[in-house]
Amino acid sequence: MRLDVYVPMLAALLLGAGVGPLSRLWVPHAAARILVGAGVISAGCWVWALGLLGWTAVGQVPLIARYGGWSVTVLQGADPVSPAVAYAAVGMLLALTVLLAVSAVRRTRAVVRSWTLARRLAPAANGELIVVPDEAVDAFALPAFRRPAGRRAVTRAGSGHIVVTTGMLQALGPDERRVVFAHERAHLHGHDHWWLLAAQLAAAANPLLTRLPGTVDYLLERAADEHAATAVRDRGLAARALARAGLAASRAPGRPSHGLALGYGATAVTARVAALLEAPPRSRRAALVGVGLALVFVLCCAVDAGRDVEHLFELAMYARH
Amino acid sequence: MAEGGSGSGSGRDERGLRRPAGELENEVLAVLWAADTALIPAQVHQALGPGLAYNTVHTILSRLHAKGAVERERVGRAHAYRPVLDQNGLTARQMRTLLDRGSDRTAVLRRFVAELGGEDEAVLAELLHRAEARSPEGVSRPADA
Structure with a gap:
């Protein structure tokens, strides 16, 4: 209890600080999933540890102690957590609840918006493809949250649509368009939007993981790039398609006016092209084992801390009777 | 066939x-x-x-x-x-309006190219040049556009 309750915080601190170097240990597809998994577990343990710390203070409130049937004096005497730490934990939990609620509302609204877009674009779909007559250079994967009700919208279950503007189609050659299609298809099949959502919620629950969503976002793009390069069996072609699309997008008149929503900012596309021009990335098994062991250790500490708090309150209950 | x-x-x-x-x-x-x-x-x-x-x-x-x-x-x-231009489909303007609403739309939509900065253009042009040099078939694009 004296130490292990703080282990999840240390873990979150390390993960939050090391998310960049960690992301380069595995191929992007695996790295995104490993980091999201680690982030969700770490954020969960962090909230649990804060709850334990806070509960030692809340349990000393006379009214709650009377309902619970334990002795406040015994609890005060045996409690290894200083009141200042305990109340700080309570305050932080309250603040995090607000943050998490705000984040959940924003994400839900984004999902609803994209669902509206999918519903309104569906009538124009041929299979999975939706072409929008627009000179802006844009292409994106539009996940299906529900089976679209369009006339011709017969897609495979659990996937969605590939939306592409005529501006994008005109900017690329036929082989380069195949890269775009394969890239967006990878997003749909990987259910990438759910992975990013999990990373965003983990970061909302634990501010130490602020950099996690941006990194995961970039990794998901890289993973789709690698998938596309494999699909067309030509890394150079994949790099060319991305560079040409990026160039066309930066020169197009109908360029989106909104800010840098990706967090990675301006260098993301150039970094992706550069990565495609290099040798394919490789994964390190040993690093995965290391992260796995670290997570198991954190989980054990969280469970142990929970048991310690339970014993503390049992002690205070017996002392009263 | x-x-x-x-x-x-x-x-x-x-x-x-x-x-x-x-x-x-x-x-x-x-x-x-x-x-x-x-x-x-x-x-x-x-x-x-x-x-x-x-x-x-x-x-x-x-x-x-x-x-x-x-x-x-x-x-x-x-x-x-x-x-065929679908009359029930969304126009470009309507789509952009929906896309621009809210800054966190990337939470759901995965775009091929995100917004680019001013200095990216030169770097991208250089990278494109390198990519074209690497796969020779890329230099002679089929005349479709």
């Missing part, structure tokens, strides 16, 4: 890669959308490159027409195809 395997609804490109019918339909549709005018099957075939059999392209165009995704008109002895 046998060589391209078009009867079974799939094609094989020059690298021996089998691709499902849906993907080929996407590529044919993309060529039609990228063109300013209606195209005859020979033009679509030429734009897609030597990988696909002419018969495959012809079959896909017929299938797209049967589905109502493209319309065609007679040009001499052939049909010229153009994509």
